[in-house]
Amino acid sequence: MRRVMRIRWYQSDRNPHDAVAGSRQLEKSSVFEVKKMAVEKRLAFSIVQFLRDQTHCGALNSDEQESLEVAIQCLETTFKISSSDCHLAVPQPLTEIFLNSLLKNDNLTLPESSPSPEDIERAEQLKNEGNNHMKEENYRCAVECYTKAIDLDLRNAVYYCNRAAAHSKLGNYTEATGDCERAIGIDPSYSKAYGRMGLALTAMSKYPEAITFFKKALVLDPENDTYKSNLKIAEQKQKEATSPIAAGLGFDxxxxxxxxxxxxxxxxxxxxxxxxxxxxxxxxxxxxxxxxxxxxxxxxxxxxxxxxxxxxxxxxxxxxxxxxxxxxxxxxxxxxxxxxxx
Missing domain, CATH: 1.10.287 (Helix Hairpins)
Known part of the structure; x- marks a missing residue:
């Protein structure tokens, strides 16, 4: 009985304003945690993009590439992200963010992040070589040319988007979506990147996501007949995918x-x-x-x-x-x- 009375006395003596303040503090803490989780996902997404870029650089052997691919899968599983989460992309590559931070905080003398005129010119030449390889259906050579162009100019969305097209031709749809993500991160108004993302996702049988990207491409380029046609194809395949017969066959x-x-x-x-x-x-x-x-x-x-x-x-x-x-x-x-x- 004495114990109950003590509890009641303690409760009645508390200031109601303290309870309100505590509730608000808890609410702020919850909002902070949600924002923190969103930031962590975006950071993980940027790390995955960086690792994907390393697999394309041509400097790794097969074992090293396989190790990076395993690391990418582990990160995507842990943070519950995928290559289609383009809303998590940031405008700058992770390497640029890192270098800019070093310049700001450590006062280090580092090369400028913007490419030189010579690098830009050489990157354009490599891009054109890649385009010629695409016409000749030499898709692996095209990937190499676009990768070299990217090494010279990291901020050009076209190079990533073209490499995505080459990867799609090779059946490397995961790599294609990764390049489309980077292109969209650099230039969110680049309609072709959304269109090619839609193509890769359709090839991966991710029809709802593909439809979303084709619609985004059409918002940016409403008169593009290719996007309209591919949107209809994706919508039709989505309908067919719900059919037991189509699902059983798995193909046309x-x-x-x-x-x-x-x-x-x-x-x-x-x-x-x-x-x-x-x-x-x-x-x-x-x-x-x-x-x-x-x-x-x-x-x-x-x-x-x-x-x-x-x-x-x-x-x-x-x-x-x-x-x-x-x-x-x-x-x-x-x-x-x-x-x-x-």
């Missing part, structure tokens, strides 16, 4: 059966004796027609069984070709394939 069957590599592989699979027996049995049932009674059900079962057997044979014989065909179909599905480079 009409495009696939017209592919010469697929036809050659299918012909090889059809030599399999089990597949031939299944197909022969289906044909026999079909000839029997209505007289086969409930044979229609067995026809459907045989068709499903044959399809499963066919798919297994293809997967076992050449799984790499299936993935190549998917990438080929995706990359050829967009009107952006004929897009001019800056």
């Amino acid at each position: 069957m009409a495009s696939l059966i017209n592919n010469p590599a697929f036809i050659s592989m299918a012909a090889s699979v059809m030599q399999n004796q089990q597949v031939q027996q299944l197909m022969s049995g289906m044909m026999s049932n079909a000839v029997g027609g209505p007289a086969a009674g409930v044979g229609g059900l067995s026809d459907i079962s045989s068709l499903i069984e044959a399809g499963q057997q066919f798919a297994q044979q293809i997967q076992q014989q050449n799984p790499e070709l299936i993935e190549q065909l998917r990438n080929h179909i995706r990359s050829r599905s967009f009107s952006g394939s004929a897009e001019e480079h800056s």
Whole structure:
């Protein structure tokens, strides 16, 4: 009883203004924590961009590149960020921010962050060389040229955007989205960077995100027919992705059966004796027609069984070709394939 009275006395003696002040302090603390988390995400995003740039510099061996890619994946998982989070991008590369901080705080004599006229001229030459390689479909050489141009002029959004196009042609869609992020960070009004981001995201089957970027591109360039066409394609693919049949196939069957590599592989699979027996049995049932009674059900079962057997044979014989065909179909599905480079 005495203990209860002490508690009541303590509560009644407290100043109500103190409680309000404490509540406000707690609210401010919560807002600070939210802002801090947002800053940490942007910092992590910049670090990931820096690491991606290092993988393109050409100075690392395969083991070192793999280590950086693992580090990128760990950072993205830890901070819950992805290459499509372009709202986290900052205008300046992390290296520039670091150098500017050193200049300001340590009074060090460092080279100017802006490239010299000679570097700008050489970077433009390298960009043009990269564009020529793109026309000749030498996409790896194009990536090298654009990377060298970036090394000379870090602030040119065009170089990143062009390299994104080259990466997309090679099927390196993650690298392509990373370059588009950097281009948008440097120049948020650069419509082509949004358009190419949309293409890469569509190829990665990230249709809602792709639609968002195509719409942003159209806001900046409303009369661009390429963006309009690619937006319709992404919207259509999003609808198809919700279909159980489309989700099961994972790709456009009409495009696939017209592919010469697929036809050659299918012909090889059809030599399999089990597949031939299944197909022969289906044909026999079909000839029997209505007289086969409930044979229609067995026809459907045989068709499903044959399809499963066919798919297994293809997967076992050449799984790499299936993935190549998917990438080929995706990359050829967009009107952006004929897009001019800056």
